[in-house]
Amino acid sequence: MLKIAVIGAGPAGLTAAYELARRGHEVEVFEASPQVGGMARSFELWETRVDLGPHRFFSGDARVNALWHDLVGKDFKMVDRMTRIFHGGEFFDYPLRPMNALARLGLLESARCMISYAGQTVANRLHSGKKESFEDWVVAAFGRRLFEMFFKDYSEKLWGIPCDELDVDFAAQRIQRFSLGRAVLSALGLEKAIHKTLVHRFPHPLEGAGIVYERMAARIREHGGVIHLNRPISGLGKDGRSLQQTDGSCSSYDHIVSTMPLTALCRTLPDLPDGLLGTLDRLDYRNTILVYLKVDHPDLFPDQWLYIQSPEVRLGRVTNFRNWPNGQTTPGGHSILALEYWDNADGDLWNSPDEALVRLAGEEIRRIGLLRGAEIKDTAVVRVPKCYPVYRKGYRVWLDEIVSHLRAHHPHLSLIGRYGAFKYNNQDHSILMGILAAENISGEANHDLWDVNTDYQSYQEGGVRKPS
Numbered sequence: 001m002l003k004i005a006v007i008g009a010g011p012a013g014l015t016a017a018y019e020l021a022r023r024g025h026e027v028e029v030f031e032a033s034p035q036v037g038g039m040a041r042s043f044e045l046w047e048t049r050v051d052l053g054p055h056r057f058f059s060g061d062a063r064v065n066a067l068w069h070d071l072v073g074k075d076f077k078m079v080d081r082m083t084r085i086f087h088g089g090e091f092f093d094y095p096l097r098p099m100n101a102l103a104r105l106g107l108l109e110s111a112r113c114m115i116s117y118a119g120q121t122v123a124n125r126l127h128s129g130k131k132e133s134f135e136d137w138v139v140a141a142f143g144r145r146l147f148e149m150f151f152k153d154y155s156e157k158l159w160g161i162p163c164d165e166l167d168v169d170f171a172a173q174r175i176q177r178f179s180l181g182r183a184v185l186s187a188l189g190l191e192k193a194i195h196k197t198l199v200h201r202f203p204h205p206l207e208g209a210g211i212v213y214e215r216m217a218a219r220i221r222e223h224g225g226v227i228h229l230n231r232p233i234s235g236l237g238k239d240g241r242s243l244q245q246t247d248g249s250c251s252s253y254d255h256i257v258s259t260m261p262l263t264a265l266c267r268t269l270p271d272l273p274d275g276l277l278g279t280l281d282r283l284d285y286r287n288t289i290l291v292y293l294k295v296d297h298p299d300l301f302p303d304q305w306l307y308i309q310s311p312e313v314r315l316g317r318v319t320n321f322r323n324w325p326n327g328q329t330t331p332g333g334h335s336i337l338a339l340e341y342w343d344n345a346d347g348d349l350w351n352s353p354d355e356a357l358v359r360l361a362g363e364e365i366r367r368i369g370l371l372r373g374a375e376i377k378d379t380a381v382v383r384v385p386k387c388y389p390v391y392r393k394g395y396r397v398w399l400d401e402i403v404s405h406l407r408a409h410h411p412h413l414s415l416i417g418r419y420g421a422f423k424y425n426n427q428d429h430s431i432l433m434g435i436l437a438a439e440n441i442s443g444e445a446n447h448d449l450w451d452v453n454t455d456y457q458s459y460q461e462g463g464v465r466k467p468s
């Protein structure tokens, strides 16, 4: 039996802890916040359980699905996905559908998009070189005109850097590889197979995404595991096998699983070479601010969430909990909206007081016409630090330098999770990393955790690369 510490009680940390505890290992989880679930937590707001923005669960991996369904049981509903892009005062279906786009853009603009796409298709044939930036990848896939209309402004709001400085990994992981040609055929009914990324239904727990992790925490305790809440870890002890808590205490373990930000943990490695400190400084994260509004209207718009592409507002995405199983029962016919803004730690929005953020959110949502004249009855602000690892061009090289050091010198340390492994994970990727880490630690497998594949297409098809 091994003694294992897990830093962080989000999906990755809890899954690792659960899988280890049920195999009989002695597990202790240290969570900085007062609650389990991490970024996928749910919380009570205005008599409704809400999530941190949208939390659609989807996995092509049988193990991840089995665990999720085992925990949720019958307490979920299938949701018919409706998520549109708001651009230039119009709603466009997302994923993009040619017939819908044609109707919204009009004949002239649609023709320009088709010409740009056709020109790009020819250019792709002539220059089939490797795409290095997000911009290169999207332009090659959709043509420049569609890139500028539907990808550029949203992505720049999200990441805070120009699209040509954003690594191609982001596109490969998050944007479906379907061609406009196939989409046209499918819209005309000439192509039968539905592309996997167009899956339109997903299950969502009646009590919100976070119930999965609350139930997982209960299971960990049933198996003798201990979860300490409000216990932030400041880093590793001098031997690299112990944990330093912020109250100064230190205890040793056979293995440590960390899901806290990779940069913060690695800065405390006892043997970190000087050169790697500079490398760590180059890896940065983007923060999210969620402004929740309680609106006096039961039926503002039918989408679970909307992408706000429009460059005239800083608002990036709006979730309408009325259209999720956990938000349908908000009392008094109110709707709860969550408005998302993204910023750097030293940015003006991140450093604004809540009142200023609420003012901005109220003004912008009215400006783009989504409130339909309804009144805002109450507001709340939630800040989520470091939630997007920034895939700046070159980040892979910097990350690889750190990974090489960890591989060579720290076999008793597993770094997993979204900010834990600096990987743009969804819940399912973090759950999968937790499962695989537990198998490694228990000696059942030798997965390369740095190689868990979050490529959109592969993961949809259940692809975890097996260790060679």
Ligand SMILES: Cc1cc2nc3c(=O)[nH]c(=O)nc-3n(C[C@H](O)[C@H](O)[C@H](O)COP(=O)(O)OP(=O)(O)OC[C@H]3O[C@@H](n4cnc5c(N)ncnc54)[C@H](O)[C@@H]3O)c2cc1C
Binding pocket: 007, 008, 009, 010, 011, 012, 013, 030, 031, 032, 033, 036, 037, 038, 039, 040, 052, 053, 054, 055, 056, 057, 058, 231, 232, 233, 234, 259, 260, 261, 288, 340, 384, 387, 416, 417, 418, 419, 420, 425, 426, 427, 428, 430
């Ligand atoms: C706005 C938003 C929308 C999202 N939408 C979706 C979606 O639609 N579908 C989807 O699947 N996923 C979505 N995600 C992503 C999903 O929430 C994450 O992939 C998932 O929560 C990552 O799990 P994790 O365990 O890797 O990290 P986290 O959930 O971040 O958990 C890490 C935990 O570590 C704790 N911690 C940090 N530092 C320390 C420390 N020093 N000591 C102790 N504990 C520490 C944190 O408090 C946290 O609880 C979304 C995320 C956000 C922010």
